Amino acid sequence: MITEQVWIVDDDSSIRWVLEKALSNANISVGTFHDPQDLLIALEHNQPEVIISDIRMPNIDGMTLLAQINEKFSHIPVIIITAHSDLDSAVNAYQGGAFEYLPKPFDIDDAVTLANRALTHARELKSKKQLSVPAVNSVGIIGAAPSMQEVFRAIGRLSRSSISVLINGESGTGKELVAHALHMHSPRSSAPFIPLNMAAIPKDLIESELFGHEKGAFTGANAVRHGRFEQAHQGTLFLDEIGDMPLDIQTRLLRVLSDGQFYRVGGHSPIQVDVRIIAATHQNLEKRVNNGDFREDLFHRLNVIRIQVPSLRDRKEDISQLTQHFLKRAANELGVESKTLHKTTLSYLEQCEWPGNVRQLENICRFLTVMASGKEILMTDLPSELTEKKVTTTKNAQNSWQENLKTWVDNELSLGRSNIIEQALPEFEKVLLDSALKHTQGHKQEAAKRLGWGRNTLTRKLKELNMSD
Numbered sequence: 001m002i003t004e005q006v007w008i009v010d011d012d013s014s015i016r017w018v019l020e021k022a023l024s025n026a027n028i029s030v031g032t033f034h035d036p037q038d039l040l041i042a043l044e045h046n047q048p049e050v051i052i053s054d055i056r057m058p059n060i061d062g063m064t065l066l067a068q069i070n071e072k073f074s075h076i077p078v079i080i081i082t083a084h085s086d087l088d089s090a091v092n093a094y095q096g097g098a099f100e101y102l103p104k105p106f107d108i109d110d111a112v113t114l115a116n117r118a119l120t121h122a123r124e125l126k127s128k129k130q131l132s133v134p135a136v137n138s139v140g141i142i143g144a145a146p147s148m149q150e151v152f153r154a155i156g157r158l159s160r161s162s163i164s165v166l167i168n169g170e171s172g173t174g175k176e177l178v179a180h181a182l183h184m185h186s187p188r189s190s191a192p193f194i195p196l197n198m199a200a201i202p203k204d205l206i207e208s209e210l211f212g213h214e215k216g217a218f219t220g221a222n223a224v225r226h227g228r229f230e231q232a233h234q235g236t237l238f239l240d241e242i243g244d245m246p247l248d249i250q251t252r253l254l255r256v257l258s259d260g261q262f263y264r265v266g267g268h269s270p271i272q273v274d275v276r277i278i279a280a281t282h283q284n285l286e287k288r289v290n291n292g293d294f295r296e297d298l299f300h301r302l303n304v305i306r307i308q309v310p311s312l313r314d315r316k317e318d319i320s321q322l323t324q325h326f327l328k329r330a331a332n333e334l335g336v337e338s339k340t341l342h343k344t345t346l347s348y349l350e351q352c353e354w355p356g357n358v359r360q361l362e363n364i365c366r367f368l369t370v371m372a373s374g375k376e377i378l379m380t381d382l383p384s385e386l387t388e389k390k391v392t393t394t395k396n397a398q399n400s401w402q403e404n405l406k407t408w409v410d411n412e413l414s415l416g417r418s419n420i421i422e423q424a425l426p427e428f429e430k431v432l433l434d435s436a437l438k439h440t441q442g443h444k445q446e447a448a449k450r451l452g453w454g455r456n457t458l459t460r461k462l463k464e465l466n467m468s469d
Contacts, residue, residue, distance in 0.1 A: 005048040009033040036060035050118040055082045070097040077118040087141045106444045145315035159185040167280040169309030172359030183236040191235030199241040217266025236276045242282035250295045283316030312354040326365035401432040
């Protein structure tokens with residue numbers, strides 16, 4: 001018997017129809033509304049377990065509706081559908097009290113999974129009141145890839161907290177941007193955000209940089225200097241490349257984290273501060289702890305919450321949006337007309353490995369803004385080091401899989417086996433399907449297009465190969 005109910009409010013009838021059909025097939029009772037006002041009236045007489053609402057609707061927008069629902073029916077989890085896969089949408093939804101947000105275009109299977117999660121939440125926390133806090137300005141992180149959406153969700157969930165955070169990610173992935181976003185979307189947003197890169201400071205100056213010094217503490221100390229901890233009082237201190245911090249400074253940092261006090265270099269009076277610490281590293285801190293290069297107690301003190309920032313090669317679907325952003329920004333800085341990428345050039349950039357990550361892509365866009373001869377950027381405009389490296393990598397990859405296939409075929413034939421194509425072809429198609437679906441985040445229509453198949457062919461292949469549809 002169907003007892004749990006989900007209400008959908010969206011002025012787009014096609015969205016209502018698709019969601020209603022999918023949820024009904026999942027044995028979930030559905031009610032639909034095209035006008036938010038009708039939903040509010042219905043809520044006075046009956047309440048569903050979950051509400052799914054679009055963010056942009058006439059008369060009442062989704063965020064206003066969310067606020068009104070939370071005011072009277074805070075036990076109902078609300079899923080917000082938004083056309084924007086950006087940090088503002090995620091944070092505003094969470095801060096407004098949403099259970100989760102669903103960025104368009106969405107895969108219908110993901111929508112059903114999310115609805116089931118909300119139903120589970122409703123069962124467990126029916127009476128829990130969800131509080132809202134004011135939204136704050138964004139720092140402009142770009143990313144629609146699922147891995148970046150996880151980063152946005154983490155920032156949203158931490159927006160009411162001042163807890164320590166450890167950010168992991170390769171060089172150039174944007175760890176400082178994430179740290180700044182955590183600060184700007186926190187209760188400390190009106191106080192200073194002070195960044196300090198451990199790898200960029202000579203070891204004999206780190207102590208003075210962090211804790212400051214008294215007048216006469218050493219030769220050249222002609223006046224009292226406030227260190228970064230004092231500058232960040234009631235705000236956030238971002239310690240980048242924390243893995244490069246010397247052991248003696250790690251000991252001092254641990255003491256500050258323990259009691260909030262420190263002494264300036266050459267000082268005798270304790271300084272009391274209230275500072276949130278966000279640390280970042282591209283290194284494996286667990287390995288450095290095991291090697292004796294990083295204090296285990298400090299690691300556990302910093303590693304309360306960990307955020308993994310993905311490499312650019314793991315979010316290649318964001319390259320188009322990132323390049324547009326960087327090209328426009330470079331053009332504005334230089335006072336020239338913004339350039340665009342030819343589709344072949346964009347496709348090529350999406351296949352590059354990007355060892356320098358987003359920072360490397362940004363530098364390439366600056367180069368192209370200056371050096372590309374036309375308004376549209378062609379393959380011939382790309383710097384040679386980028387194209388030469390890609391050609392070598394692609395050639396090696398092609399040789400690798402072809403040689404592996406040849407070795408396998410030779411082995412099967414030498415064993416006297418027959419009909420080997422019947423064994424090889426399904427496995428070959430499985431690899432194609434799996435990779436295409438991962439590359440398109442599960443969007444079957446787009447995956448079929450990229451493979452050169454129709455949607456029906458892809459669906460049939462998934463069933464034939466016993467892959468999840």
